[in-house]
Amino acid sequence: MKRTEIKQLFSAPQDFDGAETTVCGWVRTIRDSKAIGFIELNDGSAFKNLQVILEQGTLSNFSEIVKLNVGSAITVHGRVVLTPEAKQPLEIHAESVEVEGLSTPDYPLQKKRHSLEFLRSIAHLRPRTNTFEAVFRVRSVAAFAIHKFFNERGFVYAHTPLITGSDCEGAGEMFRVTTLDPKDPPLTEDGKVDYSQDFFGKQTSLTVSGQLEGECMAMAFGKIYTFGPTFRAENSNTPRHAAEFWMIEPEIAFADLEDNMELAEEMIKYVLSYVLEQCPQEMAFFNSFYDKGLIERLEGIVSSDFGRVTYTEAVALLEKVKDRFQYPVYWGCDLQTEHERYLTEEIMKRPVFVTDYPKEIKAFYMRLNDDGKTVAAVDLLVPGIGEIIGGSQREERLDVLLSRMKELDLREEDYSWYLDLRRFGGTKHAGYGLGFERLIMYITGVSNIRDVLPFPRTTGSAEY
Amino acid sequence: MKRTEIKQLFSAPQDFDGAETTVCGWVRTIRDSKAIGFIELNDGSAFKNLQVILEQGTLSNFSEIVKLNVGSAITVHGRVVLTPEAKQPLEIHAESVEVEGLSTPDYPLQKKRHSLEFLRSIAHLRPRTNTFEAVFRVRSVAAFAIHKFFNERGFVYAHTPLITGSDCEGAGEMFRVTTLDPKDPPLTEDGKVDYSQDFFGKQTSLTVSGQLEGECMAMAFGKIYTFGPTFRAENSNTPRHAAEFWMIEPEIAFADLEDNMELAEEMIKYVLSYVLEQCPQEMAFFNSFYDKGLIERLEGIVSSDFGRVTYTEAVALLEKVKDRFQYPVYWGCDLQTEHERYLTEEIMKRPVFVTDYPKEIKAFYMRLNDDGKTVAAVDLLVPGIGEIIGGSQREERLDVLLSRMKELDLREEDYSWYLDLRRFGGTKHAGYGLGFERLIMYITGVSNIRDVLPFPRTTGSAEY
Numbered sequence: 001m002k003r004t005e006i007k008q009l010f011s012a013p014q015d016f017d018g019a020e021t022t023v024c025g026w027v028r029t030i031r032d033s034k035a036i037g038f039i040e041l042n043d044g045s046a047f048k049n050l051q052v053i054l055e056q057g058t059l060s061n062f063s064e065i066v067k068l069n070v071g072s073a074i075t076v077h078g079r080v081v082l083t084p085e086a087k088q089p090l091e092i093h094a095e096s097v098e099v100e101g102l103s104t105p106d107y108p109l110q111k112k113r114h115s116l117e118f119l120r121s122i123a124h125l126r127p128r129t130n131t132f133e134a135v136f137r138v139r140s141v142a143a144f145a146i147h148k149f150f151n152e153r154g155f156v157y158a159h160t161p162l163i164t165g166s167d168c169e170g171a172g173e174m175f176r177v178t179t180l181d182p183k184d185p186p187l188t189e190d191g192k193v194d195y196s197q198d199f200f201g202k203q204t205s206l207t208v209s210g211q212l213e214g215e216c217m218a219m220a221f222g223k224i225y226t227f228g229p230t231f232r233a234e235n236s237n238t239p240r241h242a243a244e245f246w247m248i249e250p251e252i253a254f255a256d257l258e259d260n261m262e263l264a265e266e267m268i269k270y271v272l273s274y275v276l277e278q279c280p281q282e283m284a285f286f287n288s289f290y291d292k293g294l295i296e297r298l299e300g301i302v303s304s305d306f307g308r309v310t311y312t313e314a315v316a317l318l319e320k321v322k323d324r325f326q327y328p329v330y331w332g333c334d335l336q337t338e339h340e341r342y343l344t345e346e347i348m349k350r351p352v353f354v355t356d357y358p359k360e361i362k363a364f365y366m367r368l369n370d371d372g373k374t375v376a377a378v379d380l381l382v383p384g385i386g387e388i389i390g391g392s393q394r395e396e397r398l399d400v401l402l403s404r405m406k407e408l409d410l411r412e413e414d415y416s417w418y419l420d421l422r423r424f425g426g427t428k429h430a431g432y433g434l435g436f437e438r439l440i441m442y443i444t445g446v447s448n449i450r451d452v453l454p455f456p457r458t459t460g461s462a463e464y
Numbered sequence: 465m466k467r468t469e470i471k472q473l474f475s476a477p478q479d480f481d482g483a484e485t486t487v488c489g490w491v492r493t494i495r496d497s498k499a500i501g502f503i504e505l506n507d508g509s510a511f512k513n514l515q516v517i518l519e520q521g522t523l524s525n526f527s528e529i530v531k532l533n534v535g536s537a538i539t540v541h542g543r544v545v546l547t548p549e550a551k552q553p554l555e556i557h558a559e560s561v562e563v564e565g566l567s568t569p570d571y572p573l574q575k576k577r578h579s580l581e582f583l584r585s586i587a588h589l590r591p592r593t594n595t596f597e598a599v600f601r602v603r604s605v606a607a608f609a610i611h612k613f614f615n616e617r618g619f620v621y622a623h624t625p626l627i628t629g630s631d632c633e634g635a636g637e638m639f640r641v642t643t644l645d646p647k648d649p650p651l652t653e654d655g656k657v658d659y660s661q662d663f664f665g666k667q668t669s670l671t672v673s674g675q676l677e678g679e680c681m682a683m684a685f686g687k688i689y690t691f692g693p694t695f696r697a698e699n700s701n702t703p704r705h706a707a708e709f710w711m712i713e714p715e716i717a718f719a720d721l722e723d724n725m726e727l728a729e730e731m732i733k734y735v736l737s738y739v740l741e742q743c744p745q746e747m748a749f750f751n752s753f754y755d756k757g758l759i760e761r762l763e764g765i766v767s768s769d770f771g772r773v774t775y776t777e778a779v780a781l782l783e784k785v786k787d788r789f790q791y792p793v794y795w796g797c798d799l800q801t802e803h804e805r806y807l808t809e810e811i812m813k814r815p816v817f818v819t820d821y822p823k824e825i826k827a828f829y830m831r832l833n834d835d836g837k838t839v840a841a842v843d844l845l846v847p848g849i850g851e852i853i854g855g856s857q858r859e860e861r862l863d864v865l866l867s868r869m870k871e872l873d874l875r876e877e878d879y880s881w882y883l884d885l886r887r888f889g890g891t892k893h894a895g896y897g898l899g900f901e902r903l904i905m906y907i908t909g910v911s912n913i914r915d916v917l918p919f920p921r922t923t924g925s926a927e928y
Binding site: 003005007024025026027043044045071072073075100101102103104107123124125127128132133136137139140143144147151154156157158159160161162163164165166175176177178179180182183185187192193199200201202204206212213216217219220221222223228229231233235243244246253254396417418420421422423424425426427428453454455456457459460461462463464 | 467469471488489490491507508509535536537539564565566567568571587588589591592596597600601603604607608611615618620621622623624625626627628629630639640641642643644646647649651656657663664665666668670676677680681683684685686687692693695697699707708710717718860881882884885886887888889890891892917918919921923924925926927928
């Protein structure tokens with residue numbers, strides 16, 4: 001059976017004028033009036049449905065077909081008729097319709113508006129709705145844009161490990177990975193869990209970042225990026241946090257914080273442009289139903305220069321309006337989302353890089369500035385979201401890095417391989433992490449991270 | 465500082481004839497003779513090194529630079545000189561050399577041939593060797609080829625979850641993911657571990673396949689693929705098994721086993737062609753040092769048709785030569801690697817699809833054939849490796865699937881969402897899984913999976 005995808009029909013209607021064609025898909029809506037019926041058919045190749053015309057005089061099984069339940073899968077053979085005066089460019093007049101798989105009256109996606117909360121409870125079916133068809137296609141297109149962007153620039157895609165014996169940021173919020181007996185684990189002589197008997201012969205966790213391994217690769221290839229899943233065992237039930245999410249982490253050698261920001265700005269603009277160009281119907285849908293100013297705002301970002309302020313300047317700006325905030329703002333504080341959003345939305349009115357944070361609130365590997373107080377860190381804040389990228393120039397000076405680790409009680413032996421990168425031909429280098437889901441929320445206007453992950457994992461929830 | 469990458473120089477030598485240029489990189493080799501020195505410089509952008517000429521009369525720090533240790537990072541400013549009669553197309557005559565980062569005499573990658581076993585013990589440095597620079601670039605290029613292939617064909621890239629509360633194949637070899645107290649987990653009244661208090665409120669593991677979730681996406685988008693990490697807690701210490709590896713799993717709706725094989729064959733050929741075209745130097749290196757017939761064999765595969773036999777036919781062919789095998793071969797047996805390799809290497813002399821396996825040795829979701837004994841499964845076997853792809857047409861008939869699950873004691877309630885795909889507009893569909901590392905081993909001729917993963921995780925080993 002030679003089958004034509006609906007996308008092919010829509011992309012070159014003239015080519016199919018009067019053609020005998022076979023299409024497959026799922027019934028989105030169906031209605032009939034006397035001797036004629038109408039099906040809106042979707043096969044997932046295109047956002048828009050194909051209108052199928054059923055006529056009693058033509059179809060031997062007309063009465064069966066017009067009674068189909070929404071959600072049924074069918075194969076339609078018929079003739080394409082162009083409809084230049086209608087909303088859709090063409091329709092198909094069915095000559096035969098075959099049922100591939102029936103649906104039932106209790107199919108949960110009947111024709112009405114469903115709440116996002118309800119749709120989360122049927123994550124296995126929600127990709128069949130307009131919203132999630134649009135979200136997950138944009139997600140796919142944006143992922144390809146990321147790969148294309150880095151590939152065109154000669155970056156090597158590095159698969160850093162997910163199971164790790166080390167802890168990138170010294171943070172504790174990690175998932176343990178184990179095959180030990182969950183109830184009666186083997187114990188050492190002094191009564192601790194004997195991880196030497198675990199699968200990897202040591203305690204292991206799910207990674208929170210591929211950065212340190214990414215640095216190893218950058219010190220060979222010059223420019224690398226990772227794009228893979230990352231994990232946080234944080235017990236935070238917010239619309240912005242998931243326990244499992246995807247992250248992009250480029251790392252560039254012979255590069256400083258300025259190079260890092262240029263790369264990040266170029267990447268963000270590239271991905272936005274690509275999605276706007278490749279997904280016009282999906283973006284028009286989000287613009288109509290989720291965020292009226294979405295397309296205009298994204299187009300504005302593509303054509304504008306991102307702002308740049310130091311943390312010190314940012315704090316000074318925010319202190320002038322401190323009464324607006326729930327949390328206090330002062331030099332040394334960790335900026336809260338309310339501060340970040342005010343800065344990017346109200347003060348700068350565009351995406352803004354904030355650089356040179358106090359070393360106390362940033363990770364040990366960030367390069368110490370000459371003032372001895374701040375580090376060459378950078379966060380990118382965007383309107384509507386707040387922080388979307390966090391990065392830094394890395395500390396390449398072995399002595400400075402060692403003394404910073406000592407201050408933070410990090411054990412040198414735990415990082416010997418990381419320190420080797422400074423012992424053997426270390427270079428100036430920098431990198432950042434982009435939370436992929438936050439990017440998708442930003443692009444689509446969808447405000448809950450649970451609605452941009454196909455099967456979200458959050459505190460208390462790991463269904464499917 | 466405007467820097468030129470070595471790849472740019474090599475790709476258009478004429479454009480740089482006589483140009484003043486700045487390059488950065490790592491010293492691969494260095495030698496000197498009286499007033500002249502030679503550095504082979506690599507910056508990771510190109511497989512080949514750039515020759516840097518140092519002259520005592522020109523360089524103020526000549527005596528310092530010629531004493532540099534291998535592995536040092538430097539910035540060279542100088543003039544490009546074309547060398548059409550030499551092996552390399554051009555060289556650079558240094559006017560100044562600045563040290564970015566010193567190396568030391570105990571740098572482990574001195575100029576000599578190191579064993580792959582030794583290099584595994586310094587996985588953080590081995591990407592700086594020819595072998596691993598070539599392997600990981602091919603890996604990156606092949607990954608991009610996969611995305612490009614599916615993207616060009618309208619497939620949606622689906623991020624299926626890694627942490628899972630279900631077990632795709634009913635197999636037990638999974639890693640547990642937990643935040644419970646490892647020594648004193650909370651217990652229920654009847655003395656079992658109380659997973660309701662674990663992070664997700666239930667017992668969770670690392671996935672062995674994204675297929676079942678991929679099917680949900682295919683029933684909306686028609687054509688999807690996954691490309692992400694997968695896990696096996698198998699205690700097998702072989703050159704072909706890793707505990708964490710990457711897998712590609714396409715799933716296509718309105719498609720049968722034949723469509724599945726066509727897609728797989730097209731994909732394999734596409735990736736091989738793309739790598740051969742994009743990585744000629746790396747492939748020439750593998751052909752010289754790892755497998756003399758490699759390029760010829762891969763080119764042969766691109767231009768040949770893959771063979772096709774049923775499992776029943778394959779067993780009949782193998783039974784004729786059963787004395788050659790360690791393991792017995794008979795109808796109903798699970799083919800061993802020795803059987804698979806003999807079939808593809810000796811009998812078929814090309815890649816071969818083996819179809820229609822006995823249902824007893826395949827997973828519950830594979831479509832039962834009309835004979836009632838076999839299922840519409842397919843494995844792709846390739847010379848030198850054995851199985852590289854495993855797939856099937858999926859059972860779309862609810863009643864048949866339910867009775868198969870009953871035979872295998874799978875509980876209907878554990879798969880209710882999967883069964884919903886058959887209740888609501890189910891269609892004929894098929895898919896397969898490709899182990900990405902096996903593909904890279906196949907392409908490079910590198911025979912141990914530990915050498916195609918940047919930081920391999922295997923039984924007893926999760927370093928870095």
